[in-house]
Amino acid sequence: MVNLTHKQQFIAYFLASNVLVIFAVWPVLESSPNIFSAAVQLSEGIPLVLLANWAVAMAIVIGKLLQQLMFGELRLLEIEHIYERSKFEVINSLIALTMFNTYWLLIPGILTLVLLFVKVFHWLLNDRFEMIFQRATTPRDILMTRNTISLLILLYADFTMVYSCAEYTFGNTPDVYFAFGFEFTLLFIKLLSLTMNICLNTWEVHYLNTHPDEEVMESKELYLKIVKLVETICSLAIYHFLVFTFIGPNRIPIYLAKDTIFTAISLVKQVKEMMIHLKTAKELDSKLLDATEDELNEDNNLCIICRDDMTTVGVTKGERLYPKKLPCNHIIHLGCLKGWLEISQVCPLCRGPVFVDPPVTADNQQQQQQEPVPQPGQQQEQQAHHEPERPQPEQRETPPMETGVPGPPNINILDRLPHGGHFFHGQTETPTPTQTQSHGLPIVHNEANTVEIPINGLNPPGWTLFNVRPETYGYRVLLNPTQEVQMKKILEIPRDVFEQIDVGEGSSTLRQRSRGKQAESDETSDYLD
Template sequence: MRLGWYAGASTALAGTVVLSAFYQRANFYSAMVYLAQSNFCLLVLVNFSLLLYSSFVYGLTRMFFGPLRAVEVEQLTERAWFAITETCLAMTIFREEIGAWFLVMFAALVTGKVWGWIGDGRVEVLEQQPPANPRLFHLRLSLSLTLSFIYDIYILRYTINTVIQQARPNMMVMFLFEFAVLATSSWRTAARYALSLTEQNIQESQKRKRLAERRQEVRQEREAIIRQREAAAAAGEEVSDEPLPNEDDIDEMDIEVPGWSAKGEFVLWLDLVTDLVKLGIYIVFFFMLLAFYGLPIHIMRDLFMTARDFIKRLGALMRYRKAIQEMNRYPDATQEDLGREDTCIICREEMRPWDPENNPGAMDRIRPKKLPCGHILHLGCLKSWLERQQVCPTCRSPVTLSENARAAQNRAAGLRIEIGGGRPADQQPPANPGAAPVQGQQNGGAQPEQRPAGPRIFNFGPLRVGFGANGQQVRELAQQFGMPQAALNQQGLAPPTPGAGTPIVAGTTATVSPLPTGDNLQNVGTLLSQADQQS
């Protein structure tokens, strides 16, 4: 409703200023001069031109994409604000060259970005769920992606030719790099759409092949039952009246296919290469503007986000390949394991024990695998999950064996430090039998063992700072850093030996709880410096 009021008011104002100009001036030329020299008339006409252009783009969007969903409108609004803000910051760099042509190029840039965002979102929707009308959906999406890529390449070529002809840095340099990034994003979206189409074709061919095999099995089973009945009738035995299996009763929805398992790695490589190209474009653009105009504030966010995404995708790809290599080392879930947990947390389907001998038609993707943390998932669901994250979807622990063992060691070491450096309760050494029993033990009651006070631990992101550590905790910390026993003796942190007044009984071990000392913090610093020198 508000948009309708805006369109009506803009049209009325534009018509009013044009009629007023022709009424006040005698001929067409003088009327055009009046409209061009009046700031108010220019503002009204530019606003009306933007309204017409927006209406044209909206019509093309409805024709190629159909009605937009609410989530798409929200995402477009959020991204458009960032794009407009960055362009306003760019105006501060090219403020001497701002004019009508700058607004035209800016409108063209926003149009290309909006089309790219919508196309990328539609490809993601295609990967998540099949469309209601596949023929119309694919026709619209393929035409829109092709038109978007041609549009970006055409304007990129125009900006390159303009920069070469002018042979000086100006606002066209900014649009050159912007459309280069936009063309890269359009290429990535088109390549991902091609991968999705390839996956669908592979699944369809696998489904047709599996359906033909299943129908052949039903026909063979039907012929075998008919022969058995004929043999029974010839022998004078009673013939069963059960209905024969029919191959037409097979539903295509019940056919399971392995799919295209290599798609996930291709998508990761595609995103990594795209981020690498975009990062190179942003770096060149950043240093070029820095050399001629000063610090380009408007692309610092994009440069940082692209560099961060590239590093994250590179690490994710390396972890994914490592997890895929170690996936075959994961044991299959047994019947006892599935008795405790028989539902896959990703697909929410029931898991069954893997028995390829008795069930030769079972797909490898439904094979239940037990992760190092103990949780069970389908093999296919696990592969699809590893494309996004390399941790368990239930407990968030690493899925690779080496990282899981390292995380367990770190948790155990941190637990020992936090509880005061003592051993767990089931590994505590026996108490000193030579000491006098306390009153509770004389009466037959169990007196809980008192642990030494642990340090106060403060977490500052990846840093952990502790205060009030005693000598035993310092020794354990030094052992974790690989300090030799001689260095501990030099610092006076060797394990305490029982004194002369402490009775020792054969077969037992005397333990002395060291008291906190004021020099432990200095000792820790000395040990850490020695560890750095040795490493």
């Protein structure tokens, strides 16, 4: 079997269609006394099918010639889009033909063919301008192309078809011209939306050329959302109008169901996105702190989105390059943050929420930076301040190994506990000396019930350290001097894994208890991360 390419297959199909039409039409023309009688014979039976097939083949050839003239060679992506979209459109058009109350399908068939023909060119024009928007560096790259001429041609064709269908609506087949008139109206609205998109992108390219310090025009996204929202509202209104017009006891416009439902879903989604966009624009200044130059010097001053250095020197508050501090303490350019929030509402690095309650305003920003964040149980501590303080275990640290590198700063772990140094049973035994790991970072060991972390370790965002006492079936947590909670054990670590964990001398009792449980019931150590 000979393998033919798509081009060779179409050439064979086109030649076969012409040959069949010639054999079907020529005998009728020879035997008929006039053109009228020949037309009557060709309008029924097999000759009608052959003529319709020949019309489709000729339409494809004409379309291919116009495509070469208006767009040139097509990209692989554009060809795939045509195949993907045309399958549904052809089926939808055949279903639409069954809706009209007429036995003469010549006019609906011709209008259906023209509608499919025009839709393909609309798809190509949209794909071609999307490619141009990504590559254009000057307004000339967008406007001075043959795609602009194609846009004008399609605008004129859509308007002409809408006007013609509206004029013939009052004829013999009003429902046919009425339905196709609104179909061409939808195409005309989408083409107007594309025109506005072209204008906005041209304006952005000109703006970026005149403002070399800027990377994007912020207002363009809002205008694009408004244009898309107006287009969706108009399309949904036309679909609902067609549904309520054609629905009846003897017919149901099934071919409009998919477009109506999908357009309604798109409208709801766009309204939500618009509300989020407007809300985000208002909350950026009211709920996010301004990063200071000291914070930029202490932390990494590299924006995690654009990978540029951040600074507050010479940058006016509210500009795109002004650094903003997220609740998770990550710092990002204001403009980069706006672009990121259109995709997600979480931090791009740690996935923490960008906006948290209560809001932080510019007035209380300085007060919040100076005052400590209130922790659970603070009120109970204030009420019980008259109670005598329990003796705190004295903390001793051994200096790190001499490695030639300055060691980390000394941090008291008790300062991180919101409830202070109150431990269970008022332990007063002598604390275990601090050990030094092989990498030179000392670990503080106060007692068996204290939390053990490196002295230069940082708490994860939103985490709080509490005193925990292991029990038989869980743990008992001290929230404050007057409140305790009980937690059940949810995770057990196997003994072989637990043996590899360096928990230090301060937890030797806990390790022995774990070994005893493992020998009796194959349980494992109570280890709380």
